[in-house]
Amino acid sequence: MMLAGVCVIAFTQGGDAAVTTLNNGIEKAFSLILTLCPIMCFYTGLMEIAEMTGITKIIAKLLSPVTSLLFSKKVQHSPAMEKISMNMSANILGMGNAATPLGLEAMKELDSLNPNPEVASKAMCMFIVINTASIQLIPSSVIALRSQYGSLSPSDIMLPTIITTLCAFVIGTFSAKLCERFFYE
Numbered sequence: 001m002m003l004a005g006v007c008v009i010a011f012t013q014g015g016d017a018a019v020t021t022l023n024n025g026i027e028k029a030f031s032l033i034l035t036l037c038p039i040m041c042f043y044t045g046l047m048e049i050a051e052m053t054g055i056t057k058i059i060a061k062l063l064s065p066v067t068s069l070l071f072s073k074k075v076q077h078s079p080a081m082e083k084i085s086m087n088m089s090a091n092i093l094g095m096g097n098a099a100t101p102l103g104l105e106a107m108k109e110l111d112s113l114n115p116n117p118e119v120a121s122k123a124m125c126m127f128i129v130i131n132t133a134s135i136q137l138i139p140s141s142v143i144a145l146r147s148q149y150g151s152l153s154p155s156d157i158m159l160p161t162i163i164t165t166l167c168a169f170v171i172g173t174f175s176a177k178l179c180e181r182f183f184y185e
Helices: 002-013 015-053 054-068 079-092 096-113 122-133 140-148 154-183
Strands: none
Touching: 002 015, 015 054, 015 079, 015 096, 054 079, 079 096, 079 122, 079 140, 096 122, 122 154, 140 154
């Protein structure tokens, strides 16, 4: 896509415009990385501290009323549940970047419980839905970006974000449970 864009600009506006556009894009991408990197490092470190201090076990217990409806007892009593809870916590706090490594760890744990590695288990599918819906109460990464780029009220997105992610979670989990009835034994 980038190559196609550069080619179109080069043919329509000339080589100088293509080089200028490419350089501006690289500069903006690098600036965005520099903005997001400290946020990601902070939240990833915060989640590591939470895991070392046992806070993640407390979070797992707090989320257990929801997770017990979504996952089997086998999953609830496995190491995967703590990873799933950490991932959900990171997403709830708007730490999507920190949630990614936690989600990968949770998926590895769920895969170890899967009797058929050729097919995703119910738990794996449900976790993908939950992770994709990513309920957020505090969209901190987006608020930080909005603040960085000069928004006068960067936290105005909180209520729409809560409503949208909650709707995505409810519809996604309902759909996943419905599909379980049709596609799994």
